[in-house]
Amino acid sequence: EPEVTQTPSHQVTQMGQEVILRCVPISNHLYFYWYRQILGQKVEFLVSFYNNEISEKSEIFDDQFSVERPDGSNFTLKIRSTKLEDSAMYFCASRGDYSNQPQHFGDGTRLSIL
């Protein structure tokens, strides 16, 4: 069964540095999403992306964050000037184009800011 893959599985970064989290969505999917989950808390929506532009974003997704689909297969989340509170699991998801298609999630990147 096709799946969403995310790399790296764990990223350790010094505070203030920039990180790029990578995702390969399911190949025929057209809608892409990023979420984060701080340890012990609920999954939080960050941003959705369709047709090479952001469709919706949450209040968390401020100027520190950006997303890009640099080629036909990758979907990236860039976090600039990382802060300690950015430490979390980051999940990518994708879904197909039909109206009742659910989102499929990757297993996440654990981001640790030191």
Next chain:
Amino acid sequence: LAKTTQPISMDSYEGQEVNITCSHNNIATNDYITWYQQFPSQGPRFIIQGYKTKVTNEVASLFIPADRKSSTLSLPRVSLSDTAVYYCLVGDVGTGGFKTIFGAGTRLFVKA
């Protein structure tokens, strides 16, 4: 976006049927109901989705009454490996930019 309410936690024993109910009083006409399962350090995994009445797949059933203000996820004969957090989501998956809102979910503990 429709807000959902689920029990915070539930306990069960292996082999039992587990029913987790979610209330979504302000569900909109175009909204689907989707359930996900999440294990620690893993992404949410799609279980089942429905719009009305009953939906069944190889792992679960989803019961939705006529008013659609609630839904019940039914897991037949649970095993220890079904211990996880279960999320009920409501939204219009037909809209590009579906802003998914996860609640706190229901932590299911399956005991031997």
